[in-house]
Amino acid sequence: MQIHRRKQTAADKMLYTKKAVAKVLNLAYNQIEFIYVGEESILVGLYNNSIKLDKQSFREEFVKVRKIRSQTIAVRPHPNELNAFVAENQINHHSHTVQLTDRHVFCDCEDYQKQYDNWQQGCCKHGYAVLNHLGYSSLQEYIHREKETRAKHLRLVKSSVGIRIANRA
Numbered sequence: 001m002q003i004h005r006r007k008q009t010a011a012d013k014m015l016y017t018k019k020a021v022a023k024v025l026n027l028a029y030n031q032i033e034f035i036y037v038g039e040e041s042i043l044v045g046l047y048n049n050s051i052k053l054d055k056q057s058f059r060e061e062f063v064k065v066r067k068i069r070s071q072t073i074a075v076r077p078h079p080n081e082l083n084a085f086v087a088e089n090q091i092n093h094h095s096h097t098v099q100l101t102d103r104h105v106f107c108d109c110e111d112y113q114k115q116y117d118n119w120q121q122g123c124c125k126h127g128y129a130v131l132n133h134l135g136y137s138s139l140q141e142y143i144h145r146e147k148e149t150r151a152k153h154l155r156l157v158k159s160s161v162g163i164r165i166a167n168r169a
Ligand SMILES: [Zn+2]
Pocket: 096, 107, 108, 109, 110, 111, 112, 124, 125, 126, 127
């Protein structure tokens, strides 16, 4: 099996880790011997064979894994912060604060911090749990609907200003 190896970027190092690959392939961490990252695909070495994965589909699968893992997280409104939620893992009872803005679903967990450092964007399993709680199926859908809401609000403000000016005349 041929794969063009290249120098690993910071994003490669955080995305194509043994831990992440094990999750996506549903393997134990110690079944993976090595991971080579190429331009388009990655090669995962197991002790008796190797698996070539397309990078794009790997990323899509990883998003699916995060979404599935978000199902064990309970969400409640943050007691003293606006647009914030407490996301609590029902298995280990770890909880994180998720803060929503119009473009981001921030979380104070390590997974989110890593994604944010690399792409200035991201969504962790806690973020997916909050989005799901609010009726959104993806980060894109949330950002898109927030944008629409803002546009609608702006039109309302503009038209009410127009009415006030008309009444004064
Ligand atoms: Zn998180």
